[in-house]
Amino acid sequence: MSEQNKEVVRKIEAAWGSERLEELDQYFAPEFNNAQSATPGLPAGLEGSKMAHQGVMQAFPDRRIEILDLVAEGDSVAVRARVTGSNKGGFPALGVGPNGRPFEIESWSIYRFRDGKVVEHVGLNDGLTLAMQIGAIPAPTG
Numbered sequence: 758m759s760e761q762n763k764e765v766v767r768k769i770e771a772a773w774g775s776e777r778l779e780e781l782d783q784y785f786a787p788e789f790n791n792a793q794s795a796t797p798g799l800p801a802g803l804e805g806s807k808m809a810h811q812g813v814m815q816a817f818p819d820r821r822i823e824i825l826d827l828v829a830e831g832d833s834v835a836v837r838a839r840v841t842g843s844n845k846g847g848f849p850a851l852g853v854g855p856n857g858r859p860f861e862i863e864s865w866s867i868y869r870f871r872d873g874k875v876v877e878h879v880g881l882n883d884g885l886t887l888a889m890q891i892g893a894i895p896a897p898t899g
Contacts, residue, residue, distance in 0.1 A: 759829035762870045766827065766834045769868070769875070774822045776814065778807050786874035794866075794880040806878075817842035822864070836866045840882070844891040851893035860890040 765784055772780040785803045792801060796812075799805035814820060820842035828835045840862050847855040862883040869877040889896040 759831075759834075761873070762832070762834045762868070763827050763829045765870070765873070765875070766836060766868050767824070770822055770824060770836065770838070773810060774820075778810065781807070784875055786871065786876045789874075789876055789878070791878045794878060816844060816846040816848045817860075818845055819843055825863075832870045834868045834870070836864075836868070838864045838866075840864050848891060848893065851888055851891070853891050853893045856892055858891045860887050862886050862890075 769781065769784050772778065772784075781803060789802050791803075791806055795801055795805055796809040799808050820840065823839045823841075824836060825839055826835070826837040841860065843859045844853065844856050847853060864880065864882045866878060866880040868875050885894075888894045
């Protein structure tokens with residue numbers, strides 16, 4: 758089952774990366790829980806995840822994800838990815854307008870499966886590095 762779950766995660770990441778959001782529905786259970794990594798102010802679940810993704814793509818329309826590690830254990834799949842792009846649309850959440858500055862960060866996710874569908878996602882993006890790279894906060898000197 759682990760290899761099947763890894764293949765589903767590859768398809769999920771490819772759908773996010775190529776803006777094929779309608780394909781995601783088939784991979785997520787109706788009770789999908791993303792409370793740990795949900796964007797405040799947006800609905801819970803896949804609907805809110807899609808809305809957050811659309812906001813990110815407005816800010817970083819050239820955003821790309823490269824899977825660096827994909828590890829499965831039991832009913833979970835962990836992903837470590839490199840995310841790159843540039844601030845072409847501005848990032849109001851950090852008070853930054855469009856400035857074209859490039860970024861490269863790591864993103865970590867754990868997908869948990871039940872009956873072949875994703876029932877939970879927890880994730881962590883390197884927001885501090887992103888904020889420094891797009892000019893929202895100064896980078897340390899010295």
